[in-house]
Amino acid sequence: MGRISVFGLGYVGTVTAACFAHHGNEVIGVDLSPGKVEAMEAGRSPIVEPKLSDLIGECHRACRLHATSDSATAVLNSDISFLCVGTPSLRNGKLDLGHIEPVCREIGETLKKKESFHLVVLRSTVLPGTAESIVVPALEKASGKRMGKDFGVCVNPEFMREGTAIADFLEPPMTVIGASDAAHSQMLREFYAWVPGRIFETSFRSAEMVKYVCNAWHATKVSFANEVGTLAKELGVDAESVVEIFLADTKLNISCSYLKPGFAFGGSCLPKDVRALNYRAKELDLDLPLFESLLPSNESHLERAVSMVLSTGKKRIAVLGLSFKASTDDLRESPQVQLVKRLIGEGCEIHIWDDNVSLGRLIGSNRKYIEEVIPHIGSLLSTNLEQVLKHAEVVIIGTRGIDKKLLDSHLRPSHFVVDLVNLEKSERPTASTSYEGICW
Template sequence: MKVAIIGIGYVGAVSAACLARDGHEVIAVDVNPTKVKAILSGQAPIIEPNLPEVTAEAVAAGRLRATEDVATAVAETDMCLICVGTPSTQAGSLELNYVLRVAEQIGAALKKRKGHYSVVVRSTILPGTMDGMVIPALEAASGMKAGKGFGIGYYPEFLREGSAIKDYDDPGLIVFGARDDATFERLSSLQESTSDRVQRVEMRTAEGIKYFCNAWHALKISFANEVGNICKAHGVNGVEVMEALVSDTRLNVSKAYMRPGFAYGGSCLPKDLRALRYAARQLNVPTPVLDGTGLANDVQIDQAFQLVTRVKNVNRRVSFLGVSFKPDTDDLRESPHVVLAERLLGKGYDIAIYDANVRMSRLTGANLAYILDLLPHISRMLREDLDQVLAFSDTIIVGHSKLLKGVDPAKLEGKTIIDLAGLPLEWRERKDYYGICW
């Protein structure tokens, strides 16, 4: 493949050298003449382990060249990867000027070029930037339509400085947001050895994946640091704690709990987080991550409340399916579903509840005490018959999706569904369906 790499910083310099090493013909482009000269003389334009050797070999083999001119690079290649910087502005927003400037230059170069060309962005940009800004800039400058006149894609980069070549060769994640098949095929042929691991998604999904990977990494670091701080104050070895924590790949470092949905609850998480935060306060240890976690959970309950109260509901009646803190238990303690029901009750809603596992006559101990304290009228709201609860109102709040298993969506035609649980597609496609965070 003949590929142009536009912007030869940490991402561009590594991609250019590795692609050339793998046999592709690469032209690297940068506005900085020092970087262009460095490549032309076979030197790496940035500090990165093994990059000097890979760059020198690629240049010596004649597969890696450099120029300051975008038009030349576009004229001589089949695809370009935009790797220019997207730094923060002073206000914290994303500086897109470099990307847009390059898009205009590529667009202008496409006018003079014959044959299909693929424009792919690798710079980190927020969801919707390709559709809202990059594509319009390319279309305006080229006079062509993206997806027809030229191919378009977003291919986020996940490499880490310091191990960039290793990460390039064995990436943890490969995501192609390619709209047209020709661009998808071109991207796939760039890294044939890992093409079986490619996940093809919508462009704006690819844009989002990059951001949330970085947010997740940042959250992991801050969580581990906070664990260290709290442990130190308690005289506990935080490193040992975290080593044990990550050794559990079933619940701790795994897919578990990593699905958008409703708030957490139950007899452990809220109570234990509160106790940790309280004890840390006594020891003068700040706990912003744990504080934020509790806050985020309250916000999620509020999201559900807003969802229910915003839909048209003339007689203020709701049917609530599943109120225990998770399916397959009758535990109502600190259930966010119960908190939501209580808030709706306070707003004057009339509620009918169905939960296959919750029977007032069977509740005992702390569970019973909790429900009598927070929702004393629950026994009046609880019904034992699902059909009766479904018929009670035109707004169905789904707390546990399995309670609707076997119910024909057509049977609930005309009713509003508020989904806190993640119902299957057949429910999501209907009118008057609202998901908590999807």
């Protein structure tokens, strides 16, 4: 079992200290607040959280849980320090890192005197880049030692929720360990040998970012559910039965579908149906900002693709894939069509390859749509990939329905490839060309 110090005895730190002590470790909590230190040292919980008082009492009686306001004592008597200090919002929304640097300085000062290796674990929620730009430099400066040689640093975000913190801590959905040195993540992995769920070892920045992605997703889910309920109620629909049915679809709804970064949504359904919902909500005088943001967000993504292509300074463009997804010839509201239209407007010379789209076969609303948006589409479209790539400087991959071997055989090192659809790594063009994903 290990010797642990926990800096910050707030909601996260107190639960962390108690649960690690419960697992048999010797734990010392540190806080600036004398009241919190006094409470923990006396075997009482400094915060209110179900089951926490019992856990702290049990560990206190077993002499495995102590608290101090002296950071040096804590660092000298432990091998791993978990940083759980607060990172609140400033008035303007910016993240306040005002507690992170001082705590690193304090630990660094003591590391100066410490001979054995020490692992510093950042548990507080911080934006990507914080470990690299603040934590490591502050520790190195104050200690006069080097990360890697004398001490290690890991980013290990916390996923607990207040109210169910103990159960969440002891059975996390996953454990994320960010490090710049595999030996440091290995040390923490061994420390977490008891933890159920998958352990991910990744970079500092990815570990920092994962926490924000999770919280942004949770916030999106709550707002989505609330807007669904609000609209349903106003429409006289039983929101609960609608949501029950919605949740039962684990193929498209509660699943990994649509969650990989890629290109804008399109086709004959999503834009039309989102538009109709928003129009109806407006008629009902409902304020549904999340629903209202969907089409503008999609348009911004399309503009991102336009900017990315224009920023190459090259004007001869090959667009591979015109329909809104592979294996269909439906061009209605295809974002690829909108992209072509925008690039033509910017003076680009466009050639389009799409295996599924043959103008001669297009009929009905599909044909009418494309003829209205790009009247001379016939002269731009081809099913001959070699011809389309021949004069191009930039190659836009707008479909997954493309044969890698065929593509590789016609790509030249001078081609700049822009991937809009997030091809599987194994399907991406092989080396030599410059490859850039739109948002990865």
